[in-house]
Amino acid sequence: MRSLSTASAPSGGTTIFTEMTALAHRTGAVNLGQGFPDTDGPPAMLEAARAAIAAGANQYPPLDGVPELRTAIATQRSLRYGTPYDPDTEIMVTTGATEALTAALLALCEPDDEVIVLEPYYDSYAAGVALARARLRTVPMRPDSTGRFRFDPADLSAAITPRSRLVLVNSPHNPTGTVLSLQELAAIADCCHRADLIAVTDEVYEYLTYDGVTHIPLASLPGMRDRTLTISSAGKTFSATGWKVGWVCGPARLIKAVRQVKQYLTFASGTAFQHAVALALRTQQHWVADLARQLQTRRNQLRASLTAAGLSPFACQGTYFLQADIRPLGLTDGFRFCRSLPGQVGVAAIPSAAFYRDPEAGLPFIRFAFCKRPEVLDEAARRLTSLRSTPCQEVE
Ligand SMILES: Cc1ncc(COP(=O)(O)O)c(C=O)c1O
Numbered sequence: 001m002r003s004l005s006t007a008s009a010p011s012g013g014t015t016i017f018t019e020m021t022a023l024a025h026r027t028g029a030v031n032l033g034q035g036f037p038d039t040d041g042p043p044a045m046l047e048a049a050r051a052a053i054a055a056g057a058n059q060y061p062p063l064d065g066v067p068e069l070r071t072a073i074a075t076q077r078s079l080r081y082g083t084p085y086d087p088d089t090e091i092m093v094t095t096g097a098t099e100a101l102t103a104a105l106l107a108l109c110e111p112d113d114e115v116i117v118l119e120p121y122y123d124s125y126a127a128g129v130a131l132a133r134a135r136l137r138t139v140p141m142r143p144d145s146t147g148r149f150r151f152d153p154a155d156l157s158a159a160i161t162p163r164s165r166l167v168l169v170n171s172p173h174n175p176t177g178t179v180l181s182l183q184e185l186a187a188i189a190d191c192c193h194r195a196d197l198i199a200v201t202d203e204v205y206e207y208l209t210y211d212g213v214t215h216i217p218l219a220s221l222p223g224m225r226d227r228t229l230t231i232s233s234a235g236k237t238f239s240a241t242g243w244k245v246g247w248v249c250g251p252a253r254l255i256k257a258v259r260q261v262k263q264y265l266t267f268a269s270g271t272a273f274q275h276a277v278a279l280a281l282r283t284q285q286h287w288v289a290d291l292a293r294q295l296q297t298r299r300n301q302l303r304a305s306l307t308a309a310g311l312s313p314f315a316c317q318g319t320y321f322l323q324a325d326i327r328p329l330g331l332t333d334g335f336r337f338c339r340s341l342p343g344q345v346g347v348a349a350i351p352s353a354a355f356y357r358d359p360e361a362g363l364p365f366i367r368f369a370f371c372k373r374p375e376v377l378d379e380a381a382r383r384l385t386s387l388r389s390t391p392c393q394e395v396e
Pocket of ligand 1: 035059095096097099100122170173202204232233234235241245246
């Protein structure tokens with residue numbers, strides 16, 4: 001059997017996300033492990049989905065997605081980032097960003113090709129690379145003196161070999177919350193040009209940035225559009241993670257390659273949801289801007305609670321996530337800490353080591369999701385204060 005073993009799913013077992021959610025249920029813990037919002041997306045979008053179902057949008061959509069959504073994506077990329085795409089040949093709607101990522105890896109990698117990713121990384125990358133029988137090469141991100149995770153461009157250059165095929169870049173970045181700067185993106189672009197690499201970007205948190213930091217797509221850098229597949233989805237932008245409406249934009253030759261794989265993965269999905277997301281992209285930009293403002297406040301709320309509990313939170317410029325270091329509590333093993341936290345304190349988090357190929361590298365870090373209602377974060381804060389008086393024991 002094919003092994004898709006990753007740090008989060010050791011040797012084919014269930015992922016740490018599943019384990020932590022089950023533990024949160026069993027113990028009645030506030031679940032800040034899983035990254036999905038506990039409130040709905042824009043009412044106009046929800047209504048549009050209901051209307052689309054009532055109007056009969058219930059059969060297969062076209063393989064590339066409904067034209068209305070592809071046009072809305074083209075307009076959004078053009079207006080927001082100045083990167084125009086032809087909705088007929090350069091945009092494909094997918095079953096979430098996950099399908100776009102996996103289809104891109106399957107379409108573009110030959111066995112033993114190397115895929116460069118920043119570590120820590122979202123767990124589906126390693127699985128997608130394994131499915132393609134390619135190899136993962138990691139470039140470490142480490143916290144600087146301000147607590148922002150960053151990579152060293154020299155490490156990126158050193159990761160390139162004659163087998164390098166593509167670089168897979170996630171910004172805003174899960175789990176670190178880093179939003180890559182223009183300078184960092186330029187270093188990646190430079191490597192792509194020098195080694196003739198394709199770039200695949202995961203931009204699912206493109207709208208969720210804070211403190212005036214803005215997201216810059218790699219494809220908007222000089223010369224990058226023609227070698228980049230840009231992936232995003234409606235899940236985080238419109239608080240509709242269960243709809244699984246994603247998309248990939250890029251030059252026609254790369255989109256054509258992805259299409260050939262994607263047609264046999266799902267063919268297509270979510271006709272009514274596609275219509276609703278098209279409406280949201282056209283008319284709900286103000287709703288998303290408000291969501292980002294609210295999330296910034298919640299990040300601040302969670303950061304204050306973690307600090308008060310004696311943990312040391314890192315910087316977070318975007319996404320749903322805030323990482324913290326458990327070493328100030330005198331502890332070092334995030335896996336054991338996260339296994340004991342729900343039972344002892346009543347809060348669930350995820351050990352960041354699940355996002356590393358070498359779990360040792362991220363062992364003292366844990367990840368909390370702040371995409372929850374303020375009262376849920378308040379309750380988590382109240383429970384976390386007990387960490388100060390009775391530090392959590394690490395359990396096996
Ligand atoms: C970095 C990253 N990429 C992709 C996804 C999955 O996106 P989708 O639900 O659109 O497949 C997630 C979900 O948590 C994510 O954090």
